[in-house]
Amino acid sequence: MAQSNSYDELVTQTHNGHGLPASCYKDQAFYERELKTAFANNWACIGTVNDVPEAGDIKTMVFAGASLLMVRGRDGEVRVFHNYCRHRGLRLVNEPCAKRNRLVCPYHGWMYELDGALIRTPHVAGPDDHDGEKAGIDLPDGLHGVRMAVWNQLVFVNVSGTADEFSSVISVLEERWSDYDFSGLHEAEVSTYGVGCNWKLAVENFIDVYHVPYVHPGLEKYNSFRDHYMVHDGLLSGEGNNNVEPTDDAVGKLPEFPNLPEEKRHTLEALSLFPNLLITVTVDYLRVIIVEPLGPEACREHVKIFVNGEHAATSSELAEHRTQLRLRFEEFNNEDVEIAEELQRSMNGSAFQKAYLSPAFDKAVQTFQMRIAEAVAQEPD
Numbered sequence: 181m182a183q184s185n186s187y188d189e190l191v192t193q194t195h196n197g198h199g200l201p202a203s204c205y206k207d208q209a210f211y212e213r214e215l216k217t218a219f220a221n222n223w224a225c226i227g228t229v230n231d232v233p234e235a236g237d238i239k240t241m242v243f244a245g246a247s248l249l250m251v252r253g254r255d256g257e258v259r260v261f262h263n264y265c266r267h268r269g270l271r272l273v274n275e276p277c278a279k280r281n282r283l284v285c286p287y288h289g290w291m292y293e294l295d296g297a298l299i300r301t302p303h304v305a306g307p308d309d310h311d312g313e314k315a316g317i318d319l320p321d322g323l324h325g326v327r328m329a330v331w332n333q334l335v336f337v338n339v340s341g342t343a344d345e346f347s348s349v350i351s352v353l354e355e356r357w358s359d360y361d362f363s364g365l366h367e368a369e370v371s372t373y374g375v376g377c378n379w380k381l382a383v384e385n386f387i388d389v390y391h392v393p394y395v396h397p398g399l400e401k402y403n404s405f406r407d408h409y410m411v412h413d414g415l416l417s418g419e420g421n422n423n424v425e426p427t428d429d430a431v432g433k434l435p436e437f438p439n440l441p442e443e444k445r446h447t448l449e450a451l452s453l454f455p456n457l458l459i460t461v462t463v464d465y466l467r468v469i470i471v472e473p474l475g476p477e478a479c480r481e482h483v484k485i486f487v488n489g490e491h492a493a494t495s496s497e498l499a500e501h502r503t504q505l506r507l508r509f510e511e512f513n514n515e516d517v518e519i520a521e522e523l524q525r526s527m528n529g530s531a532f533q534k535a536y537l538s539p540a541f542d543k544a545v546q547t548f549q550m551r552i553a554e555a556v557a558q559e560p561d
């Protein structure tokens with residue numbers, strides 16, 4: 181690391197409420213260590229099943245230092261594989277594509293089913309002899325799969341394969357939000373933002389309510405920082421408010437979650453699930469922001485809004501209310517992007533070594549930073 185702190189000292193510093201120093205937001209080596217630890221060793225979100233809507237649709241990405249493929253099979257299942265051919269390791273697919281029948285390696289023609297099975301090894305035993313067994317090679321069954329899980333259409337991967345069972349990780353959120361019936365959710369609005377800041381600044385800003393009256397005077401009117409409570413529970417950190425009263429035209433127009441208890445109808449919770457999922461729920465929508473790290477000083481936010489029922493997600497009748505919902509978010513997200521990029525510039529030219537976190541308002545940020553410090557203190561694989 182560029183600064184004097186060792187990884188263990190960062191654990192102590194964050195547990196003592198003094199946060200992470202500026203170097204953690206700009207240092208290339210620290211960033212790469214995060215990819216190999218915080219991202220690889222946990223369940224990170226890489227998208228939704230709707231990113232590959234039809235059989236044969238393929239999404240490519242580099243994530244946690246690994247080149248990955250997300251593929252929709254003929255059976256409708258979404259699977260994630262390492263993006264390399266089992267023969268000599270060439271990258272199999274270079275860019276997203278649609279409705280492929282099979283995956284064929286451009287180097288020597290090895291062919292894979294959409295479920296990853298290796299189905300053809302041309303001439304492997306000699307000209308016109310394709311039988312690997314005859315060639316005496318102990319061939320793999322197929323592509324190298326990535327440990328993955330799907331939860332309410334969100335796709336998570338654990339690249340190292342060492343994280344706790346996904347069910348035990350997600351159960352904290354499931355229990356917390358057990359009043360919400362997510363079974364009818366449909367993806368309605370999708371947008372992507374490139375942000376010139378370290379990915380952690382995007383996460384920390386999202387779970388920070390302290391800045392609301394200063395940065396978002398419009399939001400403060402219906403979702404005041406005075407009403408907030410903090411959430412910090414293991415890998416989950418963020419905040420909630422039981423007194424949210426938006427005033428735009430989308431209010432009351434989109435279907436609410438079925439059978440939601442009356443006392444939850446003005447609740448909004450905005451949480452971060454470590455490391456990179458930001459997730460918001462309220463009476464009539466679920467919104468996710470998947471934070472994709474791009475480098476020490478850049479990230480991308482993939483924003484998706486889910487609403488209840490296909491009609492709400494697609495009908496022209498409700499289109500303006502869906503747009504209103506997106507704009508409600510965009511207004512303050514633009515304010516957030518501005519401040520996050522300014523904070524990045526501050527970190528770049530700064531001697532900032534330790535924060536003085538507010539026990540009343542910075543508990544969620546502290547929890548997230550503690551998880552970062554603990555993650556990077558682990559030896560990468």
Ligand code: FES
Pocket residue numbers: 265266267268269270285286287288289290
């Ligand atoms: S590397 Fe893919 S077929 Fe040889």
Ligand SMILES: [Fe+2]
Pocket residue numbers: 385386391392395396512515516
């Ligand atoms: Fe904000």
